[in-house]
Amino acid sequence: MSAIFSIFAVLVLVLAAYLGVQVVKLHQFFGVYFPYAAIVLFLVGFVYRILKWAKAPVPFRIPTTCGQQKSHDWLPHAKLESPFTTMQVIGRMTLEILFFRSLFRNTRSSYREGDKRFVYGPTKWLWLAGLAFHYSFLVIFIRHFKFFAEPVPAFVKIAQDLDGFFQIGLPILYLTDVVILAAVTYLFLRRVFLPQVRYISLANDYFPLMLILAIAITGVWMRYFGKVDVVGVKTLATGLISLRPTIPPTIGALFYVHLFLVSVLFAYFPWSKLMHMGGVFLSPTRNLANNNRAVQHVNVWNYPVKTHSYAEYEEEFHGVMTKAGYPALDKEYPSEAEGDAAKPEGKEE
């Protein structure tokens, strides 16, 4: 249901842009106004969301430790799984952000009914597809800088060259184009076909995948099949970035579909789960050192609470304490016949 809705929503977006440009001739809207609005929404939204998180304090130091703590020198301390210093935390976060360390740990559990055993095997598919998707997205994003800058910066050229390393076909096939299509398709299909994942999936999960898939497909189509007017695109792109937008008449409607979908992605990004991109940096179970007992952590809203003081305790129990031969109490009490407090309330645990 949510999957179908998402596919439908993306199709509507595609059609809207196509018809909008082809029939209604809204080139200015799809080529200039909407992209600008999307970027503003993205920037404002992204900053807003990050600030919203950052404003919430981290009252307690609660790292999830995934390895041996630092204690005795002669015990092997797992510096990256249970970091003690800031540098070690940076190490842990680097592994997490660049290599998806935690997801790499993933296992698949199953219950063998024959011998009644739980078995756990490593499963790397989600990790691999996730990593492949994110890195190909990043390279494609970088490659697109060529449209915005003249001369094309060196790092963009390097990205292009590496991406087209095998020099297959003409125009040269970019590996990332293949990888992103495969990875997004995998991520989408696992949501549809794995029963547990389907059960937890929302429209919020299918929609971004479909949107990105549509962006990739339109992009691939333009590069390898549709032969978009690259010079025209570059004129539009440099115009947009220098805030002097012009609409070259030679660009086909498909390009506007691509641009519109990208703009929707930007606009949608900060208000969705895609913000995990920013959130992963802030996660207190990962970005804090496991040095709780060595370094005082301060809670900014730590407020005094009502406790049961020793004095109150002694007041209640001094009778039985004196009888049981405890050392001198803090206060002196007049001796009294009735000293026993209420009956003990034992509970087995």
Added chain:
Amino acid sequence: MADKTPKADELAKDIHYDLPAAGWMDTKVDFEERKGNWCYSGIPRALEYVEFPNPRVWQPDQADWKLPSNWKEIILEGMSKRLDMYRTFRLFMDICVRCGACADKCHFFLGSGDPKNMPVLRGELLRSVYRKEHTLGGKVFGRLAGARELTEDVLREWFYYFYQCTECRRCSVFCPYGIDTAEITMMGRELMNLVGVNINWVMEPVSNCFRTGNHLGIQPHAFKDNIEFAADDLEEITGIRVDLSFNRKGAEVLFITPSADYFGDPHYYTFLGYLALFHEIGLDYTFSSYASEGGNFGLFTSHEMMKRLNAKMYDEAKRLKVKWILGGECGHMWRVVHQYMGTMNGPASFLEQPVSPITKTVFDNASSTKMVHIAEFTADLIKHDAIKLDPSRNDHWRVTYHDSCNPARAMGLLEEPRYILNKVCNNFFEMPENTIREQTFCCGSGAGLGTDENLEMRMRGGYPRANAVQYVQKQHDVNMLACMCAIDKATLLPLMHYWAPGVEVGGIHELVGNALVLRNEEKEREMDLRQEPLTGKEKADE
């Protein structure tokens, strides 16, 4: 045992992962039908004693929960407030991508097959309400965006599933964003407590502990009696009389351990181990009847209650003018001590840097909180040959080790217990690697769920752990499941009787106490701390 509880072989055949046809927003909890899988409500007296809201007589399977008329506003307001107080809460509500990596990591999911025990869905129970109240998408698109209204049915679901999570954090090890379901469960429970929705197995220990200093409600005279009785037992076993002191000012060390250690079984044997060890090394320590509890069931209600109970440790250390605090074997106690105590009730500037008086080792990793874990302390003693051990005295045990959730995933206390075990016994076998260390499986009864009316769910949730024990029992004839947690000791025992009969449960310091050769021990030890004959010392049939 609830009579409805299925037998182990029936339950073993009843592990299924079929999903209901209806989506998760359309299924409700039927408490009547699910008896054996939930806990009774907190009794009014317990709530009143700690001034918790809405004390009343009610039970979860009743139609009327007797909530205050504005219960919904109270919870939603509490939610808004906490979103601004805890970054984890806000972040974990926002960034889950529902990748599903956590789904089959939860022992309750593995043992029950209930999809709402997948950590991701447990989170969605709260997230759906968060979206409705706090996100644009949720407000506009509602259900389509995974948002829903907070209703009494939702609250019932919260109760069922947030008291079906042991806050063990195993899922958080695998989450690519480190989303910690324990944080979500803690928030869920905190919110429910605002309207008096809680369980007695948590609330009664909390109120007991507030009043008497320990969960079991043991008053000072009984506290002293119990411990003196333990000294008598130890004398019978070893022939050595140990000195004890209570509430003694000026001792070097205050020793705090879970109350079950001096009141429960098999904890008691570990307690005997402590007494023997402290005597042997001549530790200048004292017990306190006021701080007579290491554990902290406040952790299972709210951050505030946790702080209220925890305050006793530092207050008493200050009053008795000790130099530092030594803590016994416990799981959630160490979550609180390691991750919360210094922040909540510190800084402990009135204490001194903990140093082992015997080896002079400085415990750098505890220089701020000034509380040392007994496994760290004992491992150091053994490393420095400060005690003499005869591991053959544990030859009647074939031992495996269960990492307790909190020492493993909130401290990283993994090697110390293993180092000790390898020195005090000759037969130690690890369980399969996906079930130990940071991937350890919960006993299924943590976070206050270890009560008998919840037995079926405990046996289900504990099954992945027990299943790994069954494996080493078969492979290596293991007959002793060692652990370092009071809740484990209490609840792994019935779990073993259910799933792996023949396996006993004991603490690390029980095995230490067995192996420890006391300096003035005149006669050869005939029996272990359980007063069972040692291997080779069995009496011939009479």
